[in-house]
Amino acid sequence: MVSPMSASYVCADCDHPFVVSEPDNDPRCPKCARTEAVEPADDSALQSDIWRQWLFVFAILFIAGIAYVVVQ
Ligand SMILES: [Zn+2]
Secondary structure, three states: OOOOOOEEEEEOOOOOEEEEOOOOOOOOOOOOOOOOOEEEOHHHHHHHHHHHHHHHHHHHHHHHHHHHHHHO
């Protein structure tokens, strides 16, 4: 889980993903030291959150199915 004080970025110049613990207005790529090619990488975090929610739904259905069988 990403804390609110960190932000994920990806460098469009060298495709290097990195996390800034204290985000500011000018994050710098630690690999090539560029600042103008750095873009926020919020999409991957959002997709992992959706995937985690689906896992939670499947877990609930699985437990409900076991409970249904046990009750029978
Ligand atoms: Zn870079």
